[in-house]
């Protein structure tokens with residue numbers, strides 16, 4: 189992490205070492221905060237509007253009274269990226285419920301802490317993983333589900349993600365996938381999942397964070413006349429898929445070579461995964477759907 193990075197915090201731009209939050213911040217005390225991550229590649233921030241809309245939904249649903257509106261967040265994000273002088277970056281923007289005024293505070297009365305952190309672009313996997321595929325473990329833990337906290341809240345409260353990740357790494361896997369409460373495949377801690385079977389694409393329709401990259405891949409698949417089904421997927425479908433990949437802002441499509449001990453049938457990455465990923469990167473480099481940093 190660049191020590192000289194500049195952080196946006198509550199209307200000010202500060203060097204990382206000086207950007208501090210209070211120990212009474214409810215983001216820290218209670219994990220009461222929402223965030224989003226958008227990325228820039230070669231000077232273009234991809235799908236900024238879509239990320240801002242998703243963030244705004246999280247803010248409305250959590251009743252955070254931010255000082256910045258959508259346009260304010262957009263401007264602050266672009267300014268922070270420029271100040272950090274990065275053309276390819278991972279840009280995290282966060283709103284916490286702010287400083288607790290009492291030991292037990294009324295959450296309706298809040299002045300959010302607003303933060304933007306720009307780091308060099310990161311991929312979810314290293315180069316070998318991106319080229320040859322990674323191994324996913326089906327976690328025994330569950331992600332958020334609509335009957336507890338709808339996964340569309342993009343919230344920072346991710347203890348169960350950390351626990352599941354440690355278990356997956358200890359077991360020799362690279363990452364994990366959650367099931368929902370009915371045993372259907374949901375998503376990964378930072379990615380959505382797709383399978384290809386007999387030339388048809390499938391991805392879960394509900395009980396997931398609506399990944400911005402997921403939607404881009406759905407749209408790209410349609411441009412090459414692929415049938416796309418948003419439906420329940422079981423672990424059996426994962427074990428018998430021709431191709432599997434995950435999608436995220438951190439790298440587009442990531443090929444999967446194994447799920448809980450079952451190797452994926454076709455050579456990894458599969459032809460459709462490769463095709464869609466190259467369309468994705470072409471789109472990113474074209475600047476279409478992007479905001480130019482200038």
Ligand SMILES: Cc1ncc(COP(=O)(O)O)c(C=O)c1O
Nearest residue numbers: 378379380397399400401436437
């Ligand atoms: C739980 C979860 N699912 C899916 C994703 C992928 O979303 P996106 O494509 O918008 O990066 C993320 C991203 O961080 C996530 O946290």
